[in-house]
Amino acid sequence: MFEVFDEYLIRKQPDLTESDLAQIHAVSIFKKLRKRQYLLQEGDVSHHACFIIKGCLRNYRLSEGGVEHILKFAVENWWISDLESYNNGTPSKNNIDAIEDCDLILIEKQDFNRLTENIPSFRRFHERLTSKSVDAFQNRIISNISETAEEKYFKFISSYPDVFNRVPLHMIASYLGVTRETLSRIRINHAKRR
Amino acid sequence: MFEVFDEYLIRKQPDLTESDLAQIHAVSIFKKLRKRQYLLQEGDVSHHACFIIKGCLRNYRLSEGGVEHILKFAVENWWISDLESYNNGTPSKNNIDAIEDCDLILIEKQDFNRLTENIPSFRRFHERLTSKSVDAFQNRIISNISETAEEKYFKFISSYPDVFNRVPLHMIASYLGVTRETLSRIRINHAKRR
DNA sequence: CGATTCTTTGAAAACAGTCAATCTGTGTGG
DNA sequence: CCACACAGATTGACTGTTTTCAAAGAATCG
Numbered sequence: 001m002f003e004v005f006d007e008y009l010i011r012k013q014p015d016l017t018e019s020d021l022a023q024i025h026a027v028s029i030f031k032k033l034r035k036r037q038y039l040l041q042e043g044d045v046s047h048h049a050c051f052i053i054k055g056c057l058r059n060y061r062l063s064e065g066g067v068e069h070i071l072k073f074a075v076e077n078w079w080i081s082d083l084e085s086y087n088n089g090t091p092s093k094n095n096i097d098a099i100e101d102c103d104l105i106l107i108e109k110q111d112f113n114r115l116t117e118n119i120p121s122f123r124r125f126h127e128r129l130t131s132k133s134v135d136a137f138q139n140r141i142i143s144n145i146s147e148t149a150e151e152k153y154f155k156f157i158s159s160y161p162d163v164f165n166r167v168p169l170h171m172i173a174s175y176l177g178v179t180r181e182t183l184s185r186i187r188i189n190h191a192k193r194r
Numbered sequence: 195m196f197e198v199f200d201e202y203l204i205r206k207q208p209d210l211t212e213s214d215l216a217q218i219h220a221v222s223i224f225k226k227l228r229k230r231q232y233l234l235q236e237g238d239v240s241h242h243a244c245f246i247i248k249g250c251l252r253n254y255r256l257s258e259g260g261v262e263h264i265l266k267f268a269v270e271n272w273w274i275s276d277l278e279s280y281n282n283g284t285p286s287k288n289n290i291d292a293i294e295d296c297d298l299i300l301i302e303k304q305d306f307n308r309l310t311e312n313i314p315s316f317r318r319f320h321e322r323l324t325s326k327s328v329d330a331f332q333n334r335i336i337s338n339i340s341e342t343a344e345e346k347y348f349k350f351i352s353s354y355p356d357v358f359n360r361v362p363l364h365m366i367a368s369y370l371g372v373t374r375e376t377l378s379r380i381r382i383n384h385a386k387r388r
Numbered sequence: 389c390g391a392t393t394c395t396t397t398g399a400a401a402a403c404a405g406t407c408a409a410t411c412t413g414t415g416t417g418g
Numbered sequence: 419c420c421a422c423a424c425a426g427a428t429t430g431a432c433t434g435t436t437t438t439c440a441a442a443g444a445a446t447c448g
Contacts, residue, residue, distance in 0.1 A: 061336050069340040071332060084332060087325040130324060131281040137331035138265060138278060142255050144338040145371030146263040149404080168426060177339030182404055184428055343436080362394060376436055378396055 001030065004053045005105055008077050013125040020119050027111035031104045033057075039080070039096040039104070046085040046092055048106040052078050055102025056166050060174070061094045070175040073099075073163045079129070099167060149178045150186050195224065198247045199299055202271050207319040214313050221305035225298045227251075233274070233290040233298070240279040240286055242300040246272050249296025250360050254368070255288045264369040267293075267357045273323070293361060343372045344380050 002025055009016055009024065029048075033039060039057060040046055057080050059072040071094060074080035085092035086109060107115070116123040143152055153176060157164040164172065169187075170180035178186075196219055203210055203218070223242075227233060233251060234240055251274050253266040265288060268274035279286035280303060301309070310317040337346055347370060351358040358366065363381075364374035372380075 061340070063340050067340070069336055071336060083325065084329045087329070130328070131277065134324070134328060134331065135278045135281070137328065137335065141331065141334055141338065142263055142265060144335065145369070146255070146257050146261070170426070175339070179405060180427075181406080181429085185404090188428080364394065373437060374395075375397085375438085379436090382396080 015121045029106040033098040033102040043091045046082045051105040053103040056099040059096045152176045209315045223300040227292040227296040237285045240276045245299040247297040250293040253290045346370045
């Protein structure tokens with residue numbers, strides 16, 4: 001049950017001991033999610049950190065017109081949650097749902113905080129995770145404001161080939177901030193030009 | 195010298211004691227920056243956290259063509275640094291320079307880390323700061339991929355009136371990801387329509 | 389005043405969005 | 419196994435927005 005999770009934790013933070021892992025296991029909750037099921041819906045408060053053993057999910061927001069705007073994809077060995085709701089205890093503005101059938105590990109916020117307090121290596125792990133996530137956000141913002149749609153698309157597929165191969169194109173369009181028609185034409189024009 | 199900083203710290207984290215403040219003062223370095231001077235240049239490694247007592251700065255990246263893309267503005271009572279370089283010790287891809295004459299407080303990374311280790315309230319303060327910053331990044335990404343240029347502009351001036359009033363328009367255009375000509379026309383069309 | 393920075397303007401071209409239709413592949417129920 | 423529904427991808431015609439380039443007006447500062 002814990003193979004993938006343990007392998008991930010040890011790879012990211014090699015100084016975690018067996019006893020540390022046991023503490024982490026003790027508060028881990030398994031959860032399965034079928035394709036299209038929600039992990040979190042707009043208005044809910046996020047009470048859990050969520051690690052992905054298997055599957056693929058997305059975090060997206062609905063605009064007034066009901067259009068989906070995807071903030072984030074996540075696959076195996078990633079975490080997904082709505083950070084704003086989780087950190088502040090406020091109702092989420094976003095939805096998280098499964099793009100494929102998923103196996104997940106949930107950890108309650110209180111338990112997670114206790115882990116970071118009691119296990120210094122786990123705290124360092126978490127700090128590094130947070131700072132990587134900030135780096136990724138910053139680079140995405142630069143990309144958003146400085147690149148053409150075509151540049152964003154090819155950067156995306158080379159940065160996240162594992163996501164690209166598993167996710168419908170219209171969702172990638174939504175992530176990049178263009179319509180699916182525009183993305184379709186970008187691909188075709190690019191293929192023609194070479 | 196420390197009035198603004200202390201007032202800020204106590205407001206954000208009321209349980210900081212006099213002795214905590216004294217520890218923070220002990221590692222604080224004052225620095226003045228004239229308009230247009232750099233705090234950090236592309237290729238430098240960021241070794242300091244930087245709090246702004248007075249003035250206004252920006253963090254921006256140059257694209258191949260030499261176009262500036264502004265990641266962030268910061269004014270009094272904000273922090274500014276290049277997080278990617280500061281966290282990872284890698285050369286920065288960005289520049290930080292002063293838009294106005296500035297009074298700053300710098301804290302060396304090692305000293306800053308010691309403060310978070312030795313002062314639990316300061317650690318909590320820092321964690322909250324980080325999570326607020328993540329929230330802001332997420333909301334900016336949603337805004338980037340889902341709003342029109344006009345919506346982004348009016349949201350910006352209502353969210354950051356203090357920045358809007360002090361910063362040239364072409365920099366706001368750069369922050370929003372449109373050309374200065376487009377932003378100029380957005381303003382004019384909006385004024386006409388009402 | 390002269391130099392620099394900032395903002396606006398105009399015209400053309402490139403780009404992206406909308407709407408409606410079609411095409412493709414997948415999977416489910418009869 | 420077939421028919422059908424459904425999700426996904428593409429296409430065309432059209433409209434609207436944004437960029438580009440070049441130029442000219444304001445505003446600011448030494």
